[in-house]
Amino acid sequence: MPESNAIGLRTALGVVLLLAVVSTRAPAAELVSTYSSTADKACRKVEGSKAGEGDWSVQACPGAAGYVIRLAVDDLRTTVSAGATVAAAAKEPAAGQGFRTFNRTHDTIEWRGVKGEAPFAIIQRWRLNDPMRFEDASAVVGLLVVTRLPPGPVCHVAYIDVKANASANELARHAAEEIARGFSCGSDKVHIIGERGRAIDLAVP
Numbered sequence: 001m002p003e004s005n006a007i008g009l010r011t012a013l014g015v016v017l018l019l020a021v022v023s024t025r026a027p028a029a030e031l032v033s034t035y036s037s038t039a040d041k042a043c044r045k046v047e048g049s050k051a052g053e054g055d056w057s058v059q060a061c062p063g064a065a066g067y068v069i070r071l072a073v074d075d076l077r078t079t080v081s082a083g084a085t086v087a088a089a090a091k092e093p094a095a096g097q098g099f100r101t102f103n104r105t106h107d108t109i110e111w112r113g114v115k116g117e118a119p120f121a122i123i124q125r126w127r128l129n130d131p132m133r134f135e136d137a138s139a140v141v142g143l144l145v146v147t148r149l150p151p152g153p154v155c156h157v158a159y160i161d162v163k164a165n166a167s168a169n170e171l172a173r174h175a176a177e178e179i180a181r182g183f184s185c186g187s188d189k190v191h192i193i194g195e196r197g198r199a200i201d202l203a204v205p
Contacts, residue, residue: 121176164197
């Protein structure tokens, strides 16, 4: 075979092999968000205070991928956890993770995950009352909380100060994607993402 034809054949075979390799590579995972609500109308009350007791309640709210959100409020302080059932969610570390100052959560929960798979984290905005300005009803600061989901325990993994970071939502999603799945509840410290502001001061005294 003439040398020029041999070179041409080798080049053609190389192109075919390269195209075969490229075509068999797995496509990049598509990260998606879905949303659920913790508004009263979306949830059901499973426990609550009786006459003579302090004001407290536990609600069960439907989440994504079969998860149930356990929303507990006691003495104007909130905790949020997730599990297959309310009882399972109550046993997770997140059920005991709250903040010392009075607080409440926004109704919307963002579930972050890979398309076609169970979500690996939730993101929710909290409103923390600033005790240094307690007489001012508007003295509330925003904090985004990223919480990891199973497999493994459910717990807080990252905090983002909303006012101090113009791209707080994007930072929270990035934290969910990069930190949540490898986070070790009980031994890893919660990550502070982005710039620190008053919300971080209140969340991590």
